[in-house]
Amino acid sequence: MRSVVLAFVFVFVFRAAAYDSLDPNGNITIKWDIMSWTADGYVAVVTMNNFQMYRHIMSPGWTLGWAWAKKEVIWSMVGAQTTEQGDCSKFKAAIPHCCKKTPTVVDLLPGVPYNQQYANCCKGGVVAAWGQDPLSSVSAFQVSVGQAGTSNKTVKLPKNFTLLGPGPGYTCGPAKIVPSTTFLTPDKRRKTQALMTWNVTCTYSQFLARKNPSCCVSFSSFYNETITPCPSCTCGCQNKNSCVKSDSKILTMAGVNTPRKDNAPLLQCTHHMCPVRVHWHVKLNYKDYWRVKIAITNFNYRMNYTLWSLVIQHPNLNNVTQVFSFDYKPLVPYESINDTGMFYGMKYYNDLLMEAGPLGNVQSEVLLQKDKNTFSFKQGWAFPRKVYFNGDECMLPQPDAYPYLPNSARQKSLPFLTLVSCVLLVIFTAW
Incomplete structure (x- = not known):
């Protein structure tokens, strides 16, 4: 019973610390859209939307991490990279981009070759606040994941998402499956949709930051x-x-x-x-x-x-x-x-x-x-x-x-004293 009460108090305090009365709906939402299946996994687009009105991510930029649910690896990335490759010694022919159970991803710097870029990438991790510059409040990259399952039933959602931007303060909730994102083709005459979509919501607390x-x-x-x-x-x-x-x-x-x-x-x-x-x-x-x-x-x-x-x-x-x-x-x-x-x-x-x-x-x-x-x-x-x-x-x-x-009050008392003095002077003069 005591542990339940303590857990309730912790959740209440955390929510109170993370709640911002001037921006009650502010958060960073990470959207994971599976666009196609591969032989052993999928290709996904990961989009980070900053819905905070006045809190942006400044240089040196965001750092995104998570833990794979199974034995997934990252074959390749476009528009971002992991900070470590990890142990890929069991792979002989093709070497993955990252084999770590808990990869850490960062944005690429501006000016990288065109074939390494993706839409809304390569800004050094800097993301503007939505209220300040909506067009620059998005960051995205593409990732090819292997050993992950090749259908909605076999794919497992990553866990323990973390977001640093550029310091501590953000806490991310669990990944949740949501209706698949729809996309409009360039000619705006046809809609397509992701094969599977999940969202992760991260909120900021100044109490946790410092x-x-x-x-x-x-x-x-x-x-x-x-x-x-x-x-x-x-x-x-x-x-x-x-x-x-x-x-x-x-x-x-x-x-x-x-x-x-x-x-x-x-x-x-x-x-x-x-x-x-x-x-x-x-x-x-x-x-x-x-x-x-x-x-x-x-x-x-x-x-x-x-x-x-x-x-x-x-x-x-x-x-x-x-x-x-x-x-x-x-x-x-x-x-x-x-x-x-x-x-x-x-x-x-x-x-x-x-x-x-x-x-x-x-x-x-x-x-x-x-x-x-x-x-x-x-x-x-x-x-x-x-x-x-x-x-x-x-x-x-x-x-x-x-x-x-x-x-x-002092200024108002002077005229009153002057008036009294004048009255007394008149009285004494009359005598």
């Missing part, structure tokens, strides 16, 4: 000189001893900006020790509008953020009038609430957030129309409720530290 946040948020405003910084050690201070100052001579050494295989960061020394900081500045106040400046700063000397995205939840985002130097798209997780928007870089202009240094930042300004029923500068209303960078939620300052309006 124990500390990967970004933080700071605030400032025109009506208060106080800047609310990121909290100290927001992203953990385990890199405190290896961080470098912005004027350190180590930054002139060759190769210091080269990413490492273990993705170890080289952070600029800050009190928050985060790779990324988002700053929200309430800049101007007009009669019917108000203006906000947003700045994203990269403090990691070993990381370029490609296809970066910034998601912000604020009640006045339902009245965005103009966004300068960023692309913007509203996100509507609930039909009746439009308080969330996605900002991302303009293609070939600022869609690459450079590593730490003089060029390691991107900035924009947002003009918003006031909603007279709700707009206020009081009690931190002008600051966002949630901020996500590249799909991970950033740590916000404590509400009691937000820039506040000048104390109006």
Whole structure:
């Protein structure tokens, strides 16, 4: 009984951690379509669709793994490759591409020969978010599988799917047989369908990806000189001893900006020790509008953020009038609430957030129309409720530290005291 309760608690906690209220239907779906039978197996097309609105897979790209149900081997692949061949010593004539029980597959890099390419392949494993670029949110490859069975009844579904993209955080469910995929011929006059199809759904959990946040948020405003910084050690201070100052001579050494295989960061020394900081500045106040400046700063000397995205939840985002130097798209997780928007870089202009240094930042300004029923500068209303960078939620300052309006109670008491003084002066003068 105790084990059942523990299992229930684990499932509940995992689902809660993986659930994203701003993207409730977001997932990566891996579709496996058997297109033809061979002498000892089949040829399949494996398609990875990223249905997440604002979380993409950045360089160095996705890594897909699974465990064969029987003694399958991979004879050949187009558009991808396995990282290891495994022990193929029992094969004499033709040598398979991979004989491992648990193969690990990666995408090919751009520029490979044409005969090794497949549609939507060869992007180095980079897959855009569906909400940002639907056409680039797909990755695919072709695989020829042997010793697998040659009919729907003899083929066994692979097990234990894993997806890394490019780090941990994704959990994949079991493969499930679904209705066969239909395809339209190039002349669009005839439909064909796969001989067999199964799907695997993978969901992301920031809780599983890392124990500390990967970004933080700071605030400032025109009506208060106080800047609310990121909290100290927001992203953990385990890199405190290896961080470098912005004027350190180590930054002139060759190769210091080269990413490492273990993705170890080289952070600029800050009190928050985060790779990324988002700053929200309430800049101007007009009669019917108000203006906000947003700045994203990269403090990691070993990381370029490609296809970066910034998601912000604020009640006045339902009245965005103009966004300068960023692309913007509203996100509507609930039909009746439009308080969330996605900002991302303009293609070939600022869609690459450079590593730490003089060029390691991107900035924009947002003009918003006031909603007279709700707009206020009081009690931190002008600051966002949630901020996500590249799909991970950033740590916000404590509400009691937000820039506040000048104390109006004190200003209101002065005229009252002046009035009392005047009354008393008149009384004494009359005497």
